[in-house]
Amino acid sequence: MMDPFRLDGEVALITGGGTGLGLAMARSLAGAGARVVLAGRREVVLRQAAEEIGPACNYEVFDVTQLEQAADLVDKVRSREGRLSILINNAGIHLKRPAIETTEEDFLRVLNTHLLGAHAITRHAARGMLAEGRGCVLFVASMAALFGIPYVVAYTAAKSGLVGMVRALATELSPHGVRVNAIAPGWIRTDMLRHLDTDPERKEKILSRTPMRCFGEPEDIGNAAVYLCSPAARFVTGTVLTVDGGASIGF
Numbered sequence: 001m002m003d004p005f006r007l008d009g010e011v012a013l014i015t016g017g018g019t020g021l022g023l024a025m026a027r028s029l030a031g032a033g034a035r036v037v038l039a040g041r042r043e044v045v046l047r048q049a050a051e052e053i054g055p056a057c058n059y060e061v062f063d064v065t066q067l068e069q070a071a072d073l074v075d076k077v078r079s080r081e082g083r084l085s086i087l088i089n090n091a092g093i094h095l096k097r098p099a100i101e102t103t104e105e106d107f108l109r110v111l112n113t114h115l116l117g118a119h120a121i122t123r124h125a126a127r128g129m130l131a132e133g134r135g136c137v138l139f140v141a142s143m144a145a146l147f148g149i150p151y152v153v154a155y156t157a158a159k160s161g162l163v164g165m166v167r168a169l170a171t172e173l174s175p176h177g178v179r180v181n182a183i184a185p186g187w188i189r190t191d192m193l194r195h196l197d198t199d200p201e202r203k204e205k206i207l208s209r210t211p212m213r214c215f216g217e218p219e220d221i222g223n224a225a226v227y228l229c230s231p232a233a234r235f236v237t238g239t240v241l242t243v244d245g246g247a248s249i250g251f
């Protein structure tokens with residue numbers, strides 16, 4: 001019997017795939033049989049990640065804020081790998097700053113990376129997926145898109161925007177076989193959480209509202225990505241899957 005969680009024959013482009021959650025998703029997708037292409041700005045990081053994953057993995061140096069180059073990236077992946085059937089919009093930057101100190105420049109930098117960058121690649125990748133009548137687009141949202149968190153106004157706006165994009169894209173693309181979903185990770189042990197080592201109060205606040213009383217591991221997000229991109233989720237679109245130890249429903 002076919003394993004519905006396998007991704008053999010699929011080709012996935014993962015932005016920000018060289019580190020943290022992107023790398024974890026790349027490892028998990030490759031483990032499930034997909035070929036993966038990592039995109040990010042630092043070649044050294046990407047090369048190292050691709051070498052670790054092995055022959056199923058390639059990379060492209062790419063800055064998602066270079067919106068006009070998104071079509072070239074998609075064309076390159078398609079011509080080298082033969083297809084592009086999964087896109088994971090994961091690249092992101094964090095910005096912790098009080099709202100009254102967040103400048104327009106800060107705000108635009110965050111929006112450009114998370115929202116416009118993701119949209120530019122998605123619209124080019126979706127053309128090919130629509131032509132094939134199948135495909136999967138995944139976004140990485142955040143707890144900040146689900147409830148209020150202080151000092152992250154630009155990040156929250158960007159991640160909330162992504163959740164809206166998931167719904168709009170699902171209504172537009174899913175009638176033609178392309179599924180669009182998001183994962184909302186809770187607090188996961190990556191470099192983005194390193195600041196908690198020097199902020200025990202915040203760390204305790206997070207853990208106290210998380211029913212499972214622990215942080216997540218990057219592979220928790222990798223496994224969720226495999227599910228959402230696989231035939232096991234063939235009837236799932238327009239949704240945001242929280243992978244958060246219950247943080248979003250904790251009291």
Ligand code: NDP
Nearest residue numbers: 016019020021040041042063064090091092142188190192
């Ligand atoms: P990392 O900082 O490890 O990952 C961010 C990745 O994005 C890096 O690989 C970085 O590579 C890439 N990136 C950033 N800017 C750009 C750009 N302009 N162009 C291309 N690539 C870019 O953190 P995480 O793995 O934690 O974060 C991954 C995603 O998960 C982000 O969207 C983040 O918001 C989200 N997230 C993380 C959570 C967590 O607990 N860790 C919780 C909720 C959401 P490079 O610098 O080489 O370009």
